[in-house]
Amino acid sequence: MANIGFIGLGIMGKPMASHLIRGGHQLFLHSRSGVPESLIEQGGRACASPKEVAQHADIIILMLPDTSDVEKVLFAHNGVAEGLGKLTAKKIIIDMSSISPIETKKIAARINQLGCDYADAPVSGGDVGAQNATLTIMVGASENVFEQIEPILALMGQTITLVGDNGAGQICKIANQIVVALTIEAVGEALVFASKAGANPIKIQQALMGGFASSRVLEVHGNRMIKHSFDPGFRIELQQKDLAIALSCASDLGVSLPNTATTQSLYNACIAQGGAKWDNSALVRILEKLANHQMVDSDPC
Template sequence: MINNIGFIGLGIMGKPMAGHLIRGGHKLFLHSRSGVPEELIKEGGNRCATPKEVAQNAEIIFLMLPDAPDVEKVLFGHGGIADSLNKHPTKKIIVDMSSISPLKTIKFADRINQLGCDYVDAPVSGGDVGAKNATLTIMVGADESVFDKIKPILGLMGQTITLIGANGAGQICKVANQIIVALTVEAVGEALLFASKAGADPARVRQALLGGFASSRVLEVHGNRMIKRSFDPGFRIELQQKDLAIALSCASELGVSLPNTAITQSLYNACIAHGDAKWDNSAIVCMLEKLSNHQIKN
């Protein structure tokens, strides 16, 4: 049984996820560039000064970081995880739950494997609500034997846990997930804006749609945020924009056309240009409203 666990990255998602592991009976070694939250220490977590220190104490190390450069720095930078792995006799497991490029993931996995350790990409879907309620969907890229070893631990953080394939496959699945989510968020924004401009109560429209074929988790959660103008993250616009950039970059290399993804990405780019990068991604409706008002004025 794996008892000593490391967790690096304790933001909106990572903090509740680490809490579930502590309450699941594991000893947690924690590090975050923004500092380790005191409530996790009070629950029994152990503060570490560097990712290297986390890796020295843990059998399995989870990462929940914003982007590939952050993952690379934690893994291979000065004081990073790799500084411990190449001097440690125990075969450890690195589980990256961040959402990053599948191509970068495969490169990181190769480097970790060369140090004699296992690598898992396990990005998640479900947002801050799923992280708090331990109901995340977890998409895994790993060897089957490694997956079987860590699945009970993943089960403390998520509800639907699927082995997609080898390293990189989890991230490929997450890219597909983000395409669907982002385009659906944009579609919900358009629909509720249309309803409002046409003179209907968007809250009642949303309620009716939740009982029909247009029903979705996005309509339920993000539609409600749009109506209530509640744009505290959540999943920030800048992260959604980053994920769609990964999708479009990978698609370009594969020779795949993603026209609606590109259009939605342009709207998120505009949100960022208007200073809304830190808002929840449901705030794309604000950009749709600005474009609508501009057309009316013209």
């Protein structure tokens, strides 16, 4: 049993923390929105600050929205750094958020200077993957740190890959988000087209799932699009943030990502329509508006 800190208990973090408790670990919990009572009932301990979490835990996991949130939790007043104190053994910080790979390398260096190890381990799989412990986890860390944390990550995810050193996990997550976002846009275009042409989008989705176009995005987000069920999930504002990171890094590298930029503009339009908190599959709403046509769930069942 390990003493694990978990900071950030939203749609993703809450079920992830629950899996760790059920795996036999003692969890020290903190979230700016408060620690869910269900985690306390499972045996988790609420902490008043990130500093308090770090004082009790040997491994501290972060699951936060953005780069600035990670920096604040780690280095602001009452942050994790203040709770590390004089160490008798190295603690490990695992950031499972999706943030800038450039800033990740800087953050890792600061943590290393405090005598601790660092791993960036962003995830893919959304709320469904978090609930079912089937997340894909992309890790940037030394091999030694990876060996220590892999059994813990395995309680939350199904596919766990050491991609490279610090920052490599975040680079992999950016690549993941490019594929996911552009596929969501493609699925939305296909279903809107099919529906406006007079076909049943449910039957179209079923047929496509049996062919080369099959994907988890078509399966999961296709269902949400057809049913117009846009409760998050993974919020549009977070997908927009991830694509902004991708475009910023691409600019620094001199790489062109034209379709990523186009898809980002559609997410921007969703936010302008008040959809920041919608599930990212709600991108289809903008495509429907452009087509002047809304899909209808016409399945007789």
